[in-house]
Amino acid sequence: MVTNDPNKNVHGHSSLRDAPEKSRNWLPLLLGALALLALLFFLLKGCDNDADRPVTADNVETTETVAAVNPVDTANTVPAYSRAEFDRTLAGTTPLPATYGLERVTFDTGSAELGSAAAAEVADLASALKARSTARVSLRGFADPAGDAAANQELSERRAAAVRVALIEGGVAADQITADASGETGSAATRDNRRVEITLLQR
Known part of the structure; x- marks a missing residue:
């Protein structure tokens, strides 16, 4: 049966007039x-521009301000002293300088006095240095x-000087040891920040 629907052809299918409407969807x-x-x-272009932006004084100042507010704790950035490792370094050919943290040489608040554990570690270090008279070391104190x-x-x-005196009293030649100090370090009032490194x- 033939209908009079203008949108259908003689076979009952929709005419092409529907096509533009579907395309518009x-x-x-x-x-x-x-x-x-x-x-x-x-x-993405904005990210690339930030990456290519040169370092300016403002950038450096911001970084330094953050570093000043949050000082880096240096207590764990050097290996701990051990007699075996120190002897290997003394006898070896690895590049110098080599720095070690004297883990047992820590101090009470406001003090530069060596406790018994600290004295024992310093005595061990003195023994190593006496066996190698050509060795030269530097001590650095921290607060x-x-x-x-x-x-x-x-x-x-005073803390670095206390260790130096103890080493000399232990038989190490005075000219083998120099002492220096870094003052405040770290971000907390802990024993790890009241120490001496060699x-x-x-x-």
């Missing part, structure tokens, strides 16, 4: 996809960040 999706691609392009910076600098100097300068 895809148009918003296509425009949305293009807008999304454009947004992604500009975002925690609590209190006055100038007082902490002086305190860290650096082997010459075998």
